Amino acid sequence: MNLSARKREALSGYFAISPWLIGFLAFIIGPILASLFLSFMKWDIITPPAFVGGGNYKRLIEDPLLYQCLKVTFIYTVFAIPLNLGFGLLVAILMNQGVKGINIFRTIFYMPAILSGVAVAILWQKIFNPHFGVLNPILKLLHIMPVLELISSPVTWLYSEFWALPSFIIMNLWAVGGAMIIYLAALQGIPTHLFESADIDGASVWSKFRHITLPMLSPVILFNLIMGIIGSFQVFTSSYIMTGGGPNNATLFYVLNLYRQAFQYHRMGYGCALAWVLFIIIIVFTLLILKSSSAWVYYAGARRGK
Amino acid sequence: MTHSKITRRRIWTIAATIIILVGVFIILIPLFWMLTTSLKTYAEAESMAWLPRKPQWNNYFTALRAINFWRALGNTLLITFLAMTGHVFSCALVAYGFSRLRFPFRDPLFVILLATMMIPAQVTMIPIFIEFRALGWVDTFYPLTVPAFLGGSAFFIFLLRQFFMTIPTEMDDAARIDGCSHFGIFFKIILPLSKPALLTVALFSFMGNWNDFMGPLIYLNSPEKKTLALALQDFNSLYAVQPHLMMAASLVIMLPCLAIFFFAQRYFIKGMVITGVKG
Secondary structure, eight states, rough: OOHHHHHHHHHHHHHHHHHHHHHHHIIIIHHHHHHHHHTTOOOOSOOOOOOOTHHHHHHHOHHHHHHHHHHHHHHHHHHHHHHHHHHHHHHHHHHTTOOOOOHHHHHEEEEEEEHOOOHHHHHHHHHHHHHOOOOOOOHHHOHHHHHHHSSSOOOOGGHHHHHHHHEHHHHHHHHHHHHHHHHHHHHHOHHHHHHHHHHHOHHHHHHIIIIIIHHHHHHHHHHHHHHHHHHTOOOOOOHHHHHHHOOOOTTOHHHHHIIIIIIIIIOOOHHHHHHHHHHHHHHHHHHHHHHHHHHHOOOOOTTOOO | OOHHHHHHHHHHHHHHHHHHHHHHHHHHHHHHHHHHHHTTTHHHHHHSSSOOOOOTTTTHHHHHHHHHHHHHHHHHHHHHHHHHHHHHHHHHHHHHHHHOOTTHHHHHHHHHHHTTTSOOHHHHHHHHHHHHHHHOOOTTTTHHHHHTTTTTOOOHHHHHHHHHTOOOHHHHHHHTTTTTTHHHIIIIIHHHHTTTHHHHHHHHHHHHHHHHHHHHHOOOSGGGGHHHHHHHHHHHHHHHTTTHHHHHHHHHHHHHHHHHHHHHHHHHHHHHHHHHHHO
């Protein structure tokens, strides 16, 4: 009786997860293996595939577009993620200073983070437009424009090889509320007695931040960092719509290149090789960060990270 | 607390409030500009007038007609609601299995599920396309909806499992003594108690599919099957220099997301917090 109850439970368990198991085989493991296999083939989807061995990977190494899209994606990640996480933390800490009306402010800051897709990309494309966009008049009004012109002139944003990528970084900052909302929840979860005893010891604002707030937030910073990096390697819609990768490939993000190779030039095998390189890059980055995390992430008590 | 300490604290709070207000202002500029531009005449939009002299509500009719709004809306709603239904039911069932039932290899399988959250969709995009093409599903809504019924999103499963774990198991035990089966418990106890979490998943799913661009771009070709996102992109490539019309169309497409966000933001925040903080 007992055994059969356990068996029944196991059967029910497998039944319950069966949608995921099927989906996992059909849409994850199967395609990953197929993609590895295809990356050794040359296939334009119309004529039958032909085995080319390491041909795609050899071509990949010689392809200047690979280096261009890696460069664009790396530069974007290196600037956009720290800025986003830093500003998110700053805003969350400011909101946690007993500010009145925090609910309204939190809503407004969080709002852009839930907006995404074509409409947002078009909105920013128009904002950056040097002829009718709103950004340049504001920068002129605040006398910031001359400074930017010293760095690289003209400041035509998406039309400028220099300013196009910074435009994407600025746009990403608009969605700072996504990181903020997680920080804010974590901040509110820090036990107040920690700060009270620090106050009794006469700790300064900075040392409270350095020795209580930051360590207590470090698991959440890790989460935001990994999610941010994975997200930045997947930028597609905004670059497809706002610049189409231009000017002169200055905003050719990795996935845009992948999409073009596979679905516009119909190089399925080559596209799969690109996808595998992306996969390996993301795994390496995630593992490096997780490895480093034991040095800077602090888990209080029973709280366990993932 | 001493007097000077209270004063210092008050100054600190005021300074924080001022900085936040500046931030709020910056965050709102794009949306405000979007709204005002959508109501300008072409000449006003071109000459960068700050405000329209007379709101041009007609822009909205012109823009919506140009993107064949009603058809695209119908397609988008169909895909969105099918995918949402699939996500909610399949992810809840899977999460129930992982959180409540004991079976061999449960924990290793769950670790695999978590690991799949790290795999970017682009890695599997090409073979999945080939799969759906072999099934003859290109230019149909199946590739955009069927996967949702098959677990769909590891993130949603994880979110629901975290929530189910907070429901006391005593409830299950009591129901089991009353002769309730495992799936009886799922339908009669777990689902009714998880309405907020299910709503969170439904809303995330809605937003994701409403805004999805890459999926429809790859799978849908016929003009009559286009979603709003695709229709808007087509419109933008034809009328890129008509900012007033582009802003009107974009705003309409953003509006449902904004409305849902305002009415249900606590569910979004809850979802983010469950996965981000307690993960």
